[in-house]
Amino acid sequence: MSRVDVRKTYKLYIGGEFPRSESGRSYPALDSEGEVVARVAQASRKDLRDAVRHARSAQASWAARSGYNRGQILYRVAEMIEDRFETFVSQVQVSDPDRRRARREVAEAIDTIVWYAGWADKFAQIYGNLNPVSGPFFNISTPEPTGVVGIVAPQDSALLGLVSRLSAVLVSGNTAVVIASETRPMPAVTLAEVLATSDVPPGVVNILTGHTDELIPWLADHMDVNAIDAVGATSEQRRRIQEGAVHNVKRVVFDGEFGDRSPYVIAAFTETKTVWHPKGL
């Protein structure tokens, strides 16, 4: 008799823990044939607000770490995905059975994290500046993280799309609230399990599965979210995000002109601070 396998419950990832939705709801995740492969937690408004609260609490200390330290922590995430390579491949295959494509996506996701990890202690050297002002002043500009960033993860590229958007946000010291791909949620939940056992502090990344259209208004209108990555959103969703952004002048990033890897995506989620000091005796 063959062994009955133990199935995984796909839950939310908030503040370093794996709660079910407080609403008690879940929804079916389907494979490419339309068969139900798992039930996934369906996050509510309250789950999203909890996630923002945890992201806010974790932000200052994440940003206060050295770039060297953040870089190592992100590199560690790549190590741990590599370790579960086949798990991720099989989950990507749930929605796209082509095995070669799935392997390529997982490999590219790992390499993208490594690429971003290396930026952590270099980005400010590229994007910052000592400004030659006309006067006896020391004048320096340096990028700082924007704060709490909401990410509407790309729907189709459920793993690579997510890690590339997420890594760019984390590198500079932002914390994130992610709305995972609604139709392809499984890689995001498994990524959460990687993050939970990596050195990424609780609350730095929070991942919600559920109905994107339901969650977007709560994210867009939230007064304690500083920026939203809307590259993964539809044009209707993006409009709703831009409308909500008005309440507290959120930064909304919607152009994917830089692709999966660019220091200018890191830049989009930073604020440039310029400090002046006189020179004199």
Place this chain on the structure above:
Amino acid sequence: MEPETTEKTQVGTRKAEVVTPRIEWEYAPSRESTDIVEVADRYELFIDGEYRKPKSGKYFPTINPATEEELAEVAEAGPEDVDAAVEAARAAFEDGWGRMPGSERAKYIFRIARMIQERSRELAVLETLDGGKPIKESRDVDLPQVAANFFYYAGWADKLEYAFPGFRPEPLGVAGQVIPWNFPLLMLAWKVAPALATGNTVVLKPAETTPLTALAFAEITAEAGLPPGVFNVVTGAGETGAALTGHPDVDKVAFTGSTEVGKLIQSQLAGTEKRLTLELGGKAAHVIFDDAPIDQAIEGVVNGIFFNQGHVCCAGSRLFVQENIHDFFVDKLKARLATLRVGDPLDKNTDVGAINSRQQLEKIRELVEAGVEEGAEIYQPPCELPSQGYWFVPTLFTGVSQSHRIAQEEIFGPVLSIMSFRTPAEAVEKANNTPYGLSAGVWTSKGSRILWMADRMKAGVVWANTYNKFDPASPFGGYKESGFGREGGRHGLLNYVKHTGGRS
């Protein structure tokens, strides 16, 4: 066990012994002549390289706020006029400005910079007449900075590929720019110089109370031979601005002004792919530690809030003084306030000029009344004000709470709210307790503390042991509800370019 006293308040206590100067300084009038500038009776729109009567058929008056006399009437651009300006800008972009070699664009902008220097005195007088700012500021701050901005960005025009590694820059197209009345020509320079250097064309809407220098600048662009349509001016009020920012053929919107209007624009642009930068309001914290160079700090605080009548988005309007020197510092500040000369902006001795408009004066009055009603203690030095014009006496409030309106809302006038703190951590907490995040100031002799504070204050510009310094090479712009995007420096270029394809 916690030690009983960990506060630093016992260190360096200074007694409040300040002698108010008793000398009555006599100042002979030293009035800048207005002969150098000829103000026309009527100004038209500047579209496609020429002055045009508005299709709206409407004109509005612009007044001298120091006398309440009408200086001129100015065309009010309606939607059709905005259409015409955007169309001209689009055509100029397609016809060659966007494709012109950067080295050629640069030479036009250098010409403009030179012509501004050449006509600097005239423009300074015009700025003071139309806006009410002291001539010594328009002459010594605004105009030199205006020319410097054009000079700085002219040099970038043929070096854009060196600005950001891996970034292949291309102009966006037509930029719609809306600027405020506090630094009319300087805000024009901050917006127009980088836009032109990067190969965009511009439709500019100056503030309705200060349109004259933008129209004079238009003449300079024509004299410089700038191709028609590259720079256009549509004058008018909020409706004109909204027609411009909402125009479907504008690719890029840049706005400097209040957070309230900035939010309206952000909302108007929702659902579009227009690029947007906002430089909005502020409520800057100015933090004075007990080891600060006090006399310099007093000058910094005065400059921070009374420069340009406090009509400055980055004004140091919340003063936090370490508790053990609070009384001493406030007494010295009051003594210094008594020496400020308020009055005729054209007088070269004037420190504080006219409030820009009746509307702004009423807003300042309303908030000052709220300060008194909410229980803060007001101080205003004895001060004679002219009988005509809009004026407000330099004002201090002590005993201010964090929740008072005068500690939370941008007053945009010569009004300073003073609070105290004990520890650096408390100073940071209070400084950041605002939805704004444009600028901040800190005064202390301790280098490590400057850097510690600068790291923690959520503000786009931090002035340490100085205040209100500006330079074309230095990026400026806010955190949080003070807006997004940076103007000035290398960073200022990014607002006006897109990256062309592929991994950078």
